[in-house]
Amino acid sequence: MALDPFWSNLFSRRDRSGDDLYEILSKVPIFQDLSRREFERMRGILHRRSFSTDEAIVREGDVGVGMYVILSGEVAILQEGTDGKMIELVTFGEGDFFGDQVLLDESARTASAVARSSTRAVGFFRPDLLELIERNPRLGLKIVMRLSHMISVRLRHTNRLLKEARDQARRAEAAAQAEAQRAAEEAVESEADPESANQAS
Incomplete structure (x- = not known):
């Protein structure tokens, strides 16, 4: 599958010197099972790009095309509130x-x-993944399997956090109801025994 010219122009596939991409990317779960030889086969479809401070890398709501791995710098993930x-x-x-x-x-x-500071990153995009699957099915499948595993683990973690949040909300609601009931009972007792209420005050 041919890469869209827009992305070809925007992300340079040249200038691979400098960072040892393998050392960095081999620590990323999606790439960590790749041998150096397999990584070298992928090197040509990885895109290097630099971002200046406060430059948007992706925008909320835009259709995504792929992932980024940070080589240097800092990137803030932001979400629009209500x-x-x-x-x-x-x-x-x-x-x-x-x-x-x-x-x-x-x-x-x-x-x-x-980008919160001058940042360099590597992009790996969906068209390149599909091209890799066509050209080298075994390597492409290896990446897809790792990707699926990552998303599955993340989903289980999210579900666990949601369950914990629901449990905490239920406990807080039960405690609030118990406190409201206790306050109501005290109010009834005070009305039934004004003398005790006056003494308490």
């Missing part, structure tokens, strides 16, 4: 990554990513 203000969720640094889910489904970005 009042229209941006809420900073987390800050990523060297070796961190984001946007991997859109490699599978091209879903809309659920948050924005903005």
Whole structure:
């Protein structure tokens, strides 16, 4: 599958010197099972890009095309609140990554990513993954399996957090109801025994 010219122009595939991409990317779960030889086969479809401070890397609501791995610098993940203000969720640094889910489904970005300092990153995009699957099915499947595992683990973790949040909400609601009932009972007792209420005051 040919790469869209827009992305070809925007992300340079040259200038691979400098960082040892293998050392950094081999720590990213989606790539960690790759041998150096397999990684070298992928090197040509990885895109290097630099971002200046406060430059938007991706925007919330835009259709995603792929993931980024940070080589250097810092990236803030932001989400728009109900009042229209941006809420900073987390800050990523060297070796961190984001946007991997859109490699599978091209879903809309659920948050924005903005460079907090001069940042260099590597992009790996869905068209390149599909091209890799066509050209080297075994290697492509290896990456897809790792990606699916990552998303599955993340989903289980999210479900566990949601369950804990629901349990905490139920406990808080039960405690509030118990406190309200206790206050109501005390009020009834005070009305039934004004003398005790006056003594208490």
